[in-house]
Amino acid sequence: MISYEYMSQYYEELSALLIVAGLFMLLLLFVYNNIRTSKKIARLETLVADLGNDTKALCAGAHGIDSRLVALDTRIRRVGERQEVLDTRDQPSREYSYAIKQLKNGATVKQLVNVNGLSQAEAELLYAMYMSSNQSAISAERVEKRPVAKNKYMMETDAV
Secondary structure, three states: OOOHHHHHHHHHHHHHHHHHHHHHHHHHHHHHHHHHHHHHHHHHHHHHHHHHHHHHHHHHHHHHHHHHHHHHHHHHHHHHHHHHHHHHHHHHHHHHHHHHHHHHOOOOHHHHHHHHOOOHHHHHHHHHHHHHHHHHHHHHHHHHOOOOOOOOOOOOOOOO
16 A cells, blocks of 8 residues: 555645646736737727827818818908998999989989988989989980971971
8 A cells, every 4th residue: 555655745746736737827827818918908009009190180181171261261251341342332322323213203302312311412413413414315305306497409307
């Protein structure tokens, strides 16, 4: 039979061997996890670098769009200012055109002042100008329709 000492030594060696094997397994597990973690870290670092590049590209694009929007806003403001200038220039001519139409329909100076908001002097001036041009037109019509003196060569009234 095997002696007690021999068995005791056998168990001690076996225990030591199991402890070493366990430690070796723990070491392998630690190394495996460390390698796996390192690979994950490398992938994440690549992902972070890619996201950083994408962010830079988006910021550059946003800056370009922002400068274009500022330029468009400036152009729109200038167009609006020009339109206001044109509107203010055109407004008096519209008022006078309407007043002249009213004069053609027989309006008086008082009606021009009340309806169009013209001053008394403006209304009188428009009235005088209209009457003057109207009288000139009537005189021109009379001259055109005036009978021509008959002579032996002309038989009918001719217009000049």
